[in-house]
Structures are given as C-alpha cells and as structure tokens.
Amino acid sequence: MIIECQKLWKVYGDGGAAFGNEDRSVQERIELAEKAGAYVALADIDIGVERGETLVVMGLSGSGKSTLLRCLTRLIEPTSGEVRYEGRPITNLPRTELLALRRQHMSMVFQNFALLPHRTVLGNVELPLEIQKQDARSRRAAALEMIELVGLKSKEDHYPHELSGGQQQRVGIARSLCSNPSLWLLDEPFSALDPLIRREMQDEVLRLQSSLAKAVIFVTHDFEEAARVGDRIAILRRGRLVQCGTAEELVSNPVDDYVRAFTAEVDRGRVFKVERFMERGEPQAADRLVPMNTSLKDVSRIFAEGANVLAFSDDKHQTVGFMRREKLGEALAAAEFGGPF
Numbered sequence: 108m109i110i111e112c113q114k115l116w117k118v119y120g121d122g123g124a125a126f127g128n129e130d131r132s133v134q135e136r137i138e139l140a141e142k143a144g145a146y147v148a149l150a151d152i153d154i155g156v157e158r159g160e161t162l163v164v165m166g167l168s169g170s171g172k173s174t175l176l177r178c179l180t181r182l183i184e185p186t187s188g189e190v191r192y193e194g195r196p197i198t199n200l201p202r203t204e205l206l207a208l209r210r211q212h213m214s215m216v217f218q219n220f221a222l223l224p225h226r227t228v229l230g231n232v233e234l235p236l237e238i239q240k241q242d243a244r245s246r247r248a249a250a251l252e253m254i255e256l257v258g259l260k261s262k263e264d265h266y267p268h269e270l271s272g273g274q275q276q277r278v279g280i281a282r283s284l285c286s287n288p289s290l291w292l293l294d295e296p297f298s299a300l301d302p303l304i305r306r307e308m309q310d311e312v313l314r315l316q317s318s319l320a321k322a323v324i325f326v327t328h329d330f331e332e333a334a335r336v337g338d339r340i341a342i343l344r345r346g347r348l349v350q351c352g353t354a355e356e357l358v359s360n361p362v363d364d365y366v367r368a369f370t371a372e373v374d375r376g377r378v379f380k381v382e383r384f385m386e387r388g389e390p391q392a393a394d395r396l397v398p399m400n401t402s403l404k405d406v407s408r409i410f411a412e413g414a415n416v417l418a419f420s421d422d423k424h425q426t427v428g429f430m431r432r433e434k435l436g437e438a439l440a441a442a443e444f445g446g447p448f
C-alpha cells in the first residue's frame with residue numbers, strides 16, 4: 108500500500124476523549140463523544156490505496172471526505188489511529204520530515220484550481236519544484252513536459268485568467284504531477300466544470316493514471332464520475348465508512364439505503380461489465396475479440412456497429428467467453444432490473 112490508515116478518528120471540540128474507550132462499539136463511542144460536546148468527523152476508518160489504484164471517496168456533504176483526505180496527509184492531525192506511508196507510520200513523524208514527505212511524494216488538486224493569478228502557466232506548474240529548490244533549468248524542463256502531457260503546449264506564457272475553467276484545471280493537474288508524486292489526491296477536482304468538459308477531464312485522469320500509475324484518492328459527489336474513474340469506491344456517512352467496493356459491487360449489492368440512494372440514478376449498462384453476462388467458453392466464430400471488463404453499454408455499441416457474435420478475453424488475452432447479438436436485450440434488462448444471469 109502507498110497510503111493506509113487504521114482505526115482513524117478525527118474528533119473536534121470538547122469531550123473528544125470520551126470516544127477513546129475501545130471496549131465499546133464504534134457507535135457507542137460516537138454517542139459518548141457527542142454527548143460530551145464533541146463532533147466526530149471520522150470514526151474508526153480503515154482504508155488504503157495501492158500503486159496504480161484509484162480509490163474514490165463519496166458521501167453527502169459533511170460526511171468527512173475532505174477530512175479523511177487531509178488526515179491521511181496530516182494536513183489535519185488525526186485524533187487517533189495510525190496512518191502509514193509505504194508501510195511506515197507517519198502519524199508521529201516530526202514536522203520537517205512530514206513536510207519533506209509531502210513535498211516529494213504527495214500532491215493535491217483542488218476544486219477551485221488554486222492557481223496563482225500573477226504567475227504564468229509555466230510559473231504555476233513549476234512552483235512545487237521551486238519550493239523543493241530545484242535549479243531553474245531542470246524545473247523548467249520538467250514543467251514543460253507536464254504542460255505538454257496535459258495538452259497545454261503553447262499556453263506556457265498565458266496567465267490563469269486567459270484560460271477556460273477546464274484549461275485552468277489542466278494547469279492544476281500539471282502542477283500536481285510536476286514533482287512526480289506517488290500519492291495523487293484530487294478533492295472534487297471537476298465540480299466547477301460543465302458536464303462535457305468534466306467528462307473530458309475524467310478521460311484525462313484515466314489516461315494519465317494508465318501511464319503514470321499513481322496511488323490516487325479522488326473525492327466526488329457524483330457516482331457516474333466515481334464509476335468512471337475509480338477502481339474502488341468508499342462511501343462515507345457521518346464519518347463512518349459504510350461500504351467500499353467496485354462500482355459494480357455497490358450497484359448490485361448496496362449494504363443499505365444510503366448506498367442504494369447514491370447508486371440509484373446510475374446508468375447500469377455503463378457500470379456492469381460484460382463478464383457477468385457472457386456465456387463461458389469459446390465461440391465457434393466471432394466478429395471481434397473484446398476485453399471482458401468492457402461495459403455492457405460499450406458492448407451494445409459494438410453490436411450496433413454490426414457484430415453478430417463477440418468473444419471476450421481475460422487480462423492474458425485468452426478467450427474466456429462470448430455473446431450472441433440476440434442475448435444482448437436480456438443482458439441489458441438484467442442489468443437494469445436484476446434477474447437471472
């Protein structure tokens with residue numbers, strides 16, 4: 108794991124010590140603390156993210172998403188529990204070491220872009236390396252590379268106000284990646300963008316993640332976004348981790364109505380992979396071979412383009428299943444309404 112926490116609590120205000128009695132249940136401890144006048148923002152959270160993995164954190168406003176992100180980097184000090192970076196506890200790391208760890212290995216993208224208005228694109232992107240006291244030449248080279256990577260080549264000398272919202276967030280992304288962090292944190296990075304640009308930016312994150320393989324924690328309110336960018340989704344409710352799993356698991360097996368409400372509006376064809384609907388084995392003939400983790404929606408598109416039989420492969424490119432065009436309707440109905448498959 109790049110970053111993980113165990114039994115993480117953040118309790119604000121007076122009477123916080125009341126939660127500390129581990130003989131009691133988590134719920135009792137929350138009630139004790141709140142009776143004593145404290146506010147429990149995070150209660151007993153265990154979670155971690157591996158290299159190359161994107162964990163999405165979701166929950167209603169005030170459920171503790173930003174607090175969790177900040178406690179993991181100790182931008183907010185946890186009240187109790189352990190945080191480990193690459194297996195090493197950082198909960199008691201001295202201030203200077205913590206700062207160095209953050210600068211070198213962690214970075215964050217914010218909802219409001221947080222760019223410096225009087226600096227150019229280049230000036231903004233190279234800032235983290237300037238803080239690390241890298242020499243001007245090498246930081247400029249690294250920043251230009253990042254600017255190109257996020258598709259803003261030729262905009263190096265522009266100022267933030269000369270850019271669209273989407274472009275400004277690309278600058279935020281380039282800046283956050285410039286120091287080559289292992290842990291990439293994105294706190295509702297696209298909420299201020301309109302839906303089309305938002306999708307484009309989600310694709311951008313997917314593209315960058317597939318080549319850079321960071322450990323990513325991505326906070327969002329939007330389940331469609333979570334399903335698109337996340338390998339796993341963690342749902343928080345009033346500081347507690349209610350459920351953590353793939354989008355498909357949360358949609359097909361929500362633990363309670365709170366989780367169900369998050370997934371209710373989602374396009375299930377996009378979330379469900381064809382793997383659960385395909386017939387096992389090899390077809391006699393197929394028009395195309397497609398990975399079995401393709402969404403049912405994308406499979407429908409391929410059928411719509413004229414295919415009659417599709418074969419599906421596992422991650423070793425072996426054919427493991429197939430689907431005939433006439434089975435698609437049944438699969439889509441099962442995805443939407445449940446049923447045999």
Ligand SMILES: Nc1ncnc2c1ncn2[C@@H]1O[C@H](COP(=O)(O)OP(=O)(O)OP(=O)(O)O)[C@@H](O)[C@H]1O
Nearest residue numbers: 119120146148166167168169170171172173174175
């Ligand atoms: N310094 C503080 N003192 C007391 N309570 C706080 C403090 N900071 C945050 N809180 C409370 O902790 C809870 C969690 O806040 P947090 O910002 O993590 O929520 P969030 O899920 O990120 O919400 P949003 O989606 O609105 O950003 C909120 O109820 C908030 O009011």
